[in-house]
Amino acid sequence: MNRETRFVGHIPVMVNDIDETRDFYERVLGLRNSGTAPVGEGAINVMSRTAICFMSCGTMHHDFACFQEHDRDWKVVRVTEDDFHHLSFTLQDDLDLDWFKQHLASLDVEFSEGAAMPDPTGTFGVGNSVHFRDPNGHFVEVHSVDVASAAKESADAS
Amino acid sequence: MPPKPSRAEAFGAKLIKLRWFRKRLVSRADIPADVRTRYARPTEKNEGQKAFVRSTKNACLYVTDLDRSQEFFEKTVGLKHLATGELVDHPYKEGRKVRVRALGFGQTPDLLLAQQFDSDGKVVPVQRHGLHHVAFWIESSTHINDFTKELKRKGYQPSYGPVKHYGGRGGDGGWGGNRAVYLHDPDGHFIEYHNEMDAFGTRYD
Numbered sequence: 001m002n003r004e005t006r007f008v009g010h011i012p013v014m015v016n017d018i019d020e021t022r023d024f025y026e027r028v029l030g031l032r033n034s035g036t037a038p039v040g041e042g043a044i045n046v047m048s049r050t051a052i053c054f055m056s057c058g059t060m061h062h063d064f065a066c067f068q069e070h071d072r073d074w075k076v077v078r079v080t081e082d083d084f085h086h087l088s089f090t091l092q093d094d095l096d097l098d099w100f101k102q103h104l105a106s107l108d109v110e111f112s113e114g115a116a117m118p119d120p121t122g123t124f125g126v127g128n129s130v131h132f133r134d135p136n137g138h139f140v141e142v143h144s145v146d147v148a149s150a151a152k153e154s155a156d157a158s
Numbered sequence: 159m160p161p162k163p164s165r166a167e168a169f170g171a172k173l174i175k176l177r178w179f180r181k182r183l184v185s186r187a188d189i190p191a192d193v194r195t196r197y198a199r200p201t202e203k204n205e206g207q208k209a210f211v212r213s214t215k216n217a218c219l220y221v222t223d224l225d226r227s228q229e230f231f232e233k234t235v236g237l238k239h240l241a242t243g244e245l246v247d248h249p250y251k252e253g254r255k256v257r258v259r260a261l262g263f264g265q266t267p268d269l270l271l272a273q274q275f276d277s278d279g280k281v282v283p284v285q286r287h288g289l290h291h292v293a294f295w296i297e298s299s300t301h302i303n304d305f306t307k308e309l310k311r312k313g314y315q316p317s318y319g320p321v322k323h324y325g326g327r328g329g330d331g332g333w334g335g336n337r338a339v340y341l342h343d344p345d346g347h348f349i350e351y352h353n354e355m356d357a358f359g360t361r362y363d
Contacts, residue, residue, distance in 0.1 A: 001355050002298040006235060006263050009295040009352060011217050014287045022201070030209040033201045034358050035333050040189050042323070043174040043330035051193070054333055056358040057209040061334040064214065067290040074190055083288025084347070085218040085272055089211035100210065117218050120243035120258055123266045138288065139250075143215055 001060060011087040012065035013138055014079050018053045020135050021066045027107055028132075029089060029142075031055040034062055039070065049074075057089075079136045086116040086131065086139035088124075097144040101130060116141045171318055175330045217292050218270035219347055220284045224259045226344045227271050233312055234341060235294050235351060237261035237269055245275070253277040284345040291340070293350035302337040305351060309339065317342045322354070325362055333362055 015021040018036075025031045037052040039045055045052060049070040054062035064087075069077040091100060104111045109132050115124040116131035116139040124143055131141040173179045221227040224242070231237040240260040248254035255275045260267035269292070274282035296305055306320045319339035323332030335356035341349050 001353075001357065003295060003353075004297045004299060005295075006297060007295050008214050008216055008268050009293040009350075009355070011214050011292055012290040014290055026201075026203045029211050030204055030207060031211075032204045032207075032209065032358070034360075035362065037333055039193055041180075042332035043180065043321075044318075044332060047174065052333070057211055057213055058358050059213075061336075061356040061358055061360055065290070069287070070193065074193055077287055080285040080287045082220055082274070082282055082285040084220060085270075087217045088215045090213055090215050092208065092210060092212045095210060103210070117249060117256070117258055117270060117272055118243055118246060119260060119267060119270070120241035121260045121262075121265075121267055122241075123260075142211065 009060070010063050010065060012052070012062075012067055013084075013087065013136070014077070015066040015068050015136050016076060016079050017135070018051060018066050018068045022053050022055065024135050025055055025064065025066075028104065028109055029057075029140075031057060031064060063089075079138070081137060084138075086141050088116075088129075088141035088143060090143050091145055093145050095145070097128065097130065097142075100142060100144075104130070104132065175321060175328070177325075177331060180331055215266075216268050216270060217289070218258070218272055219289070219292070219343075219345075220282070221271045221273055221343075221345050222281050222284055223344065224257065224271055224273050228259060228261060230343050231261055231269060234309060234314060234349070235296075237263060240265070240267060248274060254282065284347075286346065289347060291348035291350050293336075293338070293352055296351050296353050298353050300353070302339055302351065302353060306339045309341070309351075314341055316340060317348070324356075335360065 034056040035054045037045055039051050051068045053066045055064045057063045071077055111130045111132040114126040115129050128144045131139050134140055240262045242259045245255050245257045248256045257273045259271045261269045276282055302320045316339045321330045322337045323334045325331050336352040337354040338350050338352035343349050
């Protein structure tokens with residue numbers, strides 16, 4: 001991968017259950033599993049007794065990952081709320097927000113219109129964003145393509 | 159300034175890049191069989207189908223001091239202040255208020271910082287175990303080793319790396335092929351700066 005701009009690449013989060021979280025992101029965002037790393041294999045897994053499931057939007061090896069950490073007694077370390085509030089994704093160019101809302105409704109995923117946290121720039125809000133909670137209580141925000149194009153242009157210009 | 163890794167931690171981070179050392183750690187760790195094998199195989203779900211989202215856009219981190227965090231992200235990766243909101247009711251936590259600051263590489267928010275206040279007006283401390291890390295892509299023409307030198311020159315000591323996440327020589331046994339360096343931000347969030355990631359579909363077994 002060669003890209004000459006700076007941007008947010010992947011956002012891996014802590015989860016209570018890898019299988020449940022992976023299934024949610026596969027169904028809701030259509031992400032694909034690009035590899036799983038059992039406890040004890042890579043350096044990061046060894047240090048923190050963590051199993052990792054890498055997930056991709058289809059281009060990069062991973063855009064998202066689920067980390068399930070274990071304590072000294074091999075119990076899962078539960079996710080906490082006051083670490084981060086949300087992560088966000090951009091819809092594919094050929095999909096619109098109305099389609100995505102129908103998709104969420106068809107999966108019985110409760111969602112709200114607008115940004116998960118008030119955006120002081122006014123870029124993301126009602127009309128171009130929706131947000132919902134994943135099985136761990138993390139908020140996921142999804143932006144539609146018109147905003148994404150603006151975002152990409154500004155990133156390329158910088 | 160981020161917390162500086164101790165000498166022992168820095169030495170440990172070097173040792174852990176060695177496969178034989180990791181094997182020793184693993185054999186001693188006495189991992190229960192179900193934990194060890196549970197995630198060993200990738201799933202094939204959504205094969206041949208395009209994902210509904212094309213990429214990540216941003217993350218919103220809780221912080222305890224907006225200015226201190228802004229300085230950290232400005233100096234380490236070049237994010238610029240875009241706007242700071244008023245103190246408003248937290249959209250999801252009763253009794254709490256929140257102030258949000260947007261930082262960006264261009265005109266749209268790439269990182270949101272949120273400072274929370276409880277009902278007594280005290281800043282809510284940041285917890286761990288929500289996020290694992292946020293990774294910033296650094297333009298491909300900058301080698302991460304050079305990027306790391308620049309961080310050190312500015313007074314930021316890496317918490318981990320520079321390293322390449324793969325199983326081959328000089329790699330740390332990780333996945334993705336990304337060359338990366340990690341820092342802890344002032345609130346202890348783990349932040350990655352990387353490039354050179356492998357394409358989706360690359361297998362490491």
